[in-house]
Amino acid sequence: MEEKILSILIEIQQDVKVLKEDVSGLKQDVSGLKEDVSGLKEDVSGLKQDVSGLKEDVSGLKQDVSGLKEDVSGLKQDVSGLKEDVSGLKQDVSVLKEDVSGLKQDVSALKEDNKYIKGELAIMKNNIAKILEVQNNMNENFKKHERQARIKYKEIDYRLARLEA
DSSP states (O other), X not given: OHHHHHHHHHHHHHHHHHHHHHHHHHHHHHHHHHHHXXXXXXXXXXXXXXXXXXXXXXXXXXXXXXXXXXXXXXXXXXXXXXXXXXXXXXXXXXXXXXXXXXXXHHHHHHHHHXXXXXXXXXXXXXXXXXXHXXXXXXXXXXXXXXXXXXXXXXXXXXXXXXXXX
């Protein structure tokens, strides 16, 4: 479970890194476009002699600026969405941390249970060893008494046979 959590955290970190790189790249694109617009404005001032050409250029520039404004607006929405995603991910990480904490407590409790069970098992093994020892002693005593009883039965059979004869 910890590996899965670590894997998720690593994936989240990688996603955040990629998103930061994307935002950085978009900022560079915007900066480059702004530089382009600035350069076009300089060109327009140098081409004031050709009014009709200026009007066409200005019209094109207005469309570009409008597109850039839309792009900037879209980027702002993307950043806002990314902020929400990061906030959600932080909440997910918080929940996962709580889960890990709970799992650590469960593991600790299981370790205590395991320790207790090992102690009980050691006591049971000791008791079984004592019982086996008593059983072996009883088996030896039984065999000893059985031999003695056979000897007695043989003596009785011998005496009966003599009495009958």
